[in-house]
Amino acid sequence: MREIFENIPIIRYEGPDSQNPLAFKYYNPDRIILGKTMKEHLPFAMAWWHTLCATGTDMFGRGTAHKSFGKEMETMEHAMAKVDAGFECMQKLGISYFCFHDADLVPEAADIRETNRRLDEITDYILEKIQSTGIRCLWGTANLFSNPRFMNGAGSTNAADVYCFAAAQIKKALELTVKLGGKGYVFWGGREGYETLLNTDMKLEQDNIARLMHMAVDYARSIGFKGDFYIEPKPKEPMKHQYDFDAATAIGFLRQYGLEKDFKLNIEANHATLAGHTFQHELRVSAINGMLGSIDANQGDDQLGWDTDEFPSNVYEATMCMYEVLNAGGLTGGLNFDAKNRRPSYTPHDMFYAFILGMDTFALGLIKAAAIIEDGRLNAFLQDRYASFYNGIGQTILDGSATLTSLACYAESLGAPAMPDSGRQEYLQSIVNNILFS
Numbered sequence: 179m180r181e182i183f184e185n186i187p188i189i190r191y192e193g194p195d196s197q198n199p200l201a202f203k204y205y206n207p208d209r210i211i212l213g214k215t216m217k218e219h220l221p222f223a224m225a226w227w228h229t230l231c232a233t234g235t236d237m238f239g240r241g242t243a244h245k246s247f248g249k250e251m252e253t254m255e256h257a258m259a260k261v262d263a264g265f266e267c268m269q270k271l272g273i274s275y276f277c278f279h280d281a282d283l284v285p286e287a288a289d290i291r292e293t294n295r296r297l298d299e300i301t302d303y304i305l306e307k308i309q310s311t312g313i314r315c316l317w318g319t320a321n322l323f324s325n326p327r328f329m330n331g332a333g334s335t336n337a338a339d340v341y342c343f344a345a346a347q348i349k350k351a352l353e354l355t356v357k358l359g360g361k362g363y364v365f366w367g368g369r370e371g372y373e374t375l376l377n378t379d380m381k382l383e384q385d386n387i388a389r390l391m392h393m394a395v396d397y398a399r400s401i402g403f404k405g406d407f408y409i410e411p412k413p414k415e416p417m418k419h420q421y422d423f424d425a426a427t428a429i430g431f432l433r434q435y436g437l438e439k440d441f442k443l444n445i446e447a448n449h450a451t452l453a454g455h456t457f458q459h460e461l462r463v464s465a466i467n468g469m470l471g472s473i474d475a476n477q478g479d480d481q482l483g484w485d486t487d488e489f490p491s492n493v494y495e496a497t498m499c500m501y502e503v504l505n506a507g508g509l510t511g512g513l514n515f516d517a518k519n520r521r522p523s524y525t526p527h528d529m530f531y532a533f534i535l536g537m538d539t540f541a542l543g544l545i546k547a548a549a550i551i552e553d554g555r556l557n558a559f560l561q562d563r564y565a566s567f568y569n570g571i572g573q574t575i576l577d578g579s580a581t582l583t584s585l586a587c588y589a590e591s592l593g594a595p596a597m598p599d600s601g602r603q604e605y606l607q608s609i610v611n612n613i614l615f616s
């Protein structure tokens with residue numbers, strides 16, 4: 179087997195004092211945290227599109243990174259070389275999962291039947307790699323946003339023929355996901371939205387998206403898919419407005435259309451901030467609704483209003499993420515690095531440095547989140563803050579025996595209401611800092 183990243187060794191844990199750029203400082207897969215190994219807590223995944231396809235092209239310039247992997251671009255030989263490169267990369271980093279779009283795997287042909295034949299061929303090869311390495315598919319999806327035919331959306335298109343092409347791609351992507359043993363299937367509605375309401379039948383579009391999702395669930399279950407479907411919320415980009423705006427909106431949509439049993443959410447950090455939320459907020463909304471499925475682990479830039487898909491470096495954010503994940507009892511999905519190098523970081527070494535950064539950031543986040551939980555002060559404060567609901571009049575509210583009249587009588591008996599206890603935000607923030615930096 180040809181080695182593609184010849185100068186990159188297997189990346190091992192060397193500890194925080196190591197200055198070896200090709201070693202983990204915090205991610206120690208076998209270390210036990212709260213009863214599970216780090217590897218179990220952190221089911222990392224490689225995103226096929228960023229890692230194997232993206233070259234750093236932007237609106238103003240060509241790619242800077244070479245990802246031919248020694249073959250002619252846009253050929254089946256190149257598609258095979260991407261498989262080799264991807265599996266070598268995951269093996270060297272100790273990453274156990276990957277995520278893919280159909281369009282990431284092979285060059286699209288003019289006729290969908292030929293594209294599907296190519297997809298069969300490449301997934302035969304991927305399946306061999308899965309069997310020989312034990313690396314698994316976290317989730318698959320169909321790219322329903324790049325081809326110009328999807329300019330007005332896929333499920334939300336105005337053109338029934340285009341809707342059928344979307345259906346055909348979803349059908350095939352589901353078959354491939356099942357073939358590769360994928361744990362989940364993602365709907366990211368990049369073009370499922372609008373540019374202007376002047377030309378948009380919002381109700382029809384949303385009804386049609388739900389119809390497509392129902393058909394996808396029915397078909398997937400009929401071919402043996404047991405995993406979760408995910409909606410990946412994002413408020414905008416590429417469309418001005420996207421229907422899956424944020425976690426709360428997506429959950430409302432799923433419940434409105436009776437899809438909530440089959441779907442959970444795939445929360446992306448950078449999408450949360452584009453929606454005007456924190457990453458932690460989106461995770462909490464998902465978790466309290468029983469919908470926290472998987473995570474696209476990346477980060478945005480506070481000064482930029484678009485999806486920069488950076489590898490996560492912010493330990494505070496990662497700590498709050500893992501705090502939510504631990505409190506929710508873990509992920510059924512995984513942590514997919516939907517992240518790419520900055521355009522000037524274009525070498526294979528940069529790619530490995532980026533993954534090391536991301537994996538170490540989440541390892542630190544896990545260590546610190548577990549420390550916050552073990553420390554117990556935050557949780558104790560929270561219990562105490564709501565204590566008035568666990569006895570006396572508060573208890574009657576929780577157990578449903580209260581009426582507006584009983585509460586009003588009680589209020590009258592008090593005369594003037596008391597002030598609630600302080601929220602103590604700054605005190606709590608100092609506890610978090612104390613744990614983070616000790």
Ligand code: XLS
Nearest residue numbers: 319366410446474485516
């Ligand atoms: C784009 C999305 C996309 C999904 C998969 O912003 O994050 O990459 O994760 O279609």
Ligand code: NI
Nearest residue numbers: 410446474516
């Ligand atoms: Ni994503």
Ligand code: NI
Nearest residue numbers: 446449485516
């Ligand atoms: Ni994104």
